[in-house]
Amino acid sequence: MSKIFRFLLLAGFAAVAGLIVGAVSGLWSFGAFGGDGWDGQAYKFNAKGWSGDLAIGSRDAGPYTRARIAKRGLLALSRDETIYFFRDRDDAGDRLVETCRYRLTGGAMPARWWSVTLYAEDDFLALNDDNAHSVSPEKISDGADWQAVIQPSRPENGAWISSKEAGPFNLTLRLYNPSDAALERPEDIPFPDLTKIYCQESQS
């Protein structure tokens, strides 16, 4: 094999390897294979366990945010209409899982309407027929301060988000028509707390 042929062959292999690694790293970078992807390009806003990016839905969104939202929240509205926040861990930093019970507590939200919705790891609603995938003002009867439990079985009373068949799950907080203050200082939004009550495997 001539030296020049070997060189060209190696260059061809290098090009193909670059294409493969580039495609895989591109998909991985925004979480196409699950997980958070490239941490350096994760959501730009983090407060009280909730993450978000107010550029979602707009031309201001960078390519990684745009790809992440296409994967996990296609057709999301721009900040003028709605802002979105996400979390997949409780206040102690542990991954949210179906086998644990959680208490979600909050107050009046700075928006015309809000909701907290549970999604399974595939970013669709959990495959249960409990019809309890979310809480929103019309499902809360305790006034401004509210709480809900997240667990696989229906509680005796109170607001409930069912985690049945959810496996590892995540929550999305939607604020429709957010106040000007919420848009200007999202870090001051009174985000709901999420406390683990106990887990089936180990009491805590």
Next chain:
Amino acid sequence: MKPVQIVIILAVFLTALVATHLYTVRAFPRTEMDKVIERVGRDGERVNTLVHAQPITNASRNVVRPSPDLIYSICVYDLSDGPVYLEMTLNEYYSSLSIFDNDTNNFFVVNDREIENGPGRVFLVEDGDDVSDLDPAAIKATSPTRKGVALIRRLAGSPEMLKAAQAARQHDVCRPA
């Protein structure tokens, strides 16, 4: 192998890697939008017409993260033959009409409180379209891309809301202008 050849091979690898990485990230949103346009538009059969989605359940798997507290109506639009007319009927609860270009940008949105003397009436046009014959009282929204998706969201988190939303959306419109 000469050092210069090794450098060239490494350069080829890195160039291919970076170019493919960036292309993959930038192309992904449009690919996902194309899937929605094909799925909802049924490969062109249901274009420029409104499709009322069923109330959201765990079986709703066309678009990720649907809200179970909303009910959606969707219109895949194609401006190849001219402007498209959209109309959103109002009820006493939240509703919005949002429009997304083929690159996922939400370039237009209007909600019930922003519309006086409803319904909300929007002509969706392309840059350069002649709009002189279109009703001047209606909103004009210019789409950055020829194809895209219009979405009407309505609050439907209680039986009363759902009933009101389902009644209102029967009067919504998406059709060629």
